[in-house]
Each structure stands twice: as structure tokens, then as C-alpha cells.
Amino acid sequence: MKKVFICLIFISIFLITSQSPAIAHPPTKITTSQDVAGKTLTILIDHQVLDPTKHFIWRVNLIKNGNVMNSVLSNHQASKKNHIVSFAFADIKPSDIIEVEAFCNINGKLKEKVETR
Helix, strand or coil: HHHHHHHHHHHHHHHHHCCCCCCCCCCCCCEEEEEECCCCCEEECCCCCCCCCCCCCEEEEEEEECCCEEEEEEECCCCCHHHHHHHCCCCCCCCCCCCEEECCCCCEEEEEECCCC
């Protein structure tokens, strides 16, 4: 019984300290801001990680009316808390349906609609 208990402790420590897909998570929130004069859409993606060089947002898609307009790829995350990208949006009209899709390099994605002005 004692050996089983010690083995469980070591397994627990390993799972807590390792950054495996079992504990990976998708982005939690997408916040956008628009510079209408400069025609720029800035996207803040909440994705808290331990090491932004190993666990990060690797791709962000800007989707217009169901079609990917632009995609940004990355090999790290801006900080341990979030990732920021910017897109030019010269050809977006108020009637367009705009979505942002963010992908975690280990597991999961988040897609949200953007209000346009």
C-alpha cells in the first residue's frame, strides 16, 4: 500500500509540473479594438500559459463573411497572459460579418464575432 501511495505522489508531481496536452487549454477570450482612421483592427487574445515559447497562440485568422481574409502565424506568444495581433481592414464594410479565430499550438481554438463600425 505504501508503494502505491508513493507512486501516486510521483505521478501527481509529474502531471502538475509537466506541460502536456492533457492540461493544455484553448484561448479564453478575444477582445478587439478598431482604429477607424488608420483602418486597423487590433486583437487581444487571453491565453494564460507557463512558458510562452512552448505553449502559445500559433495562428490567428481574420474571417470576413465566412472566408479567411488574412492569417497571422507565430512561434511564440507575446506574454504569459495574452497574445496581440493587428490587421489592416480597409475593405471591411459595416454590413460584413467579421470573426476572429485563435488557435493554441497544443490544444483548442476560440472563434468570436467582431463588431464593425
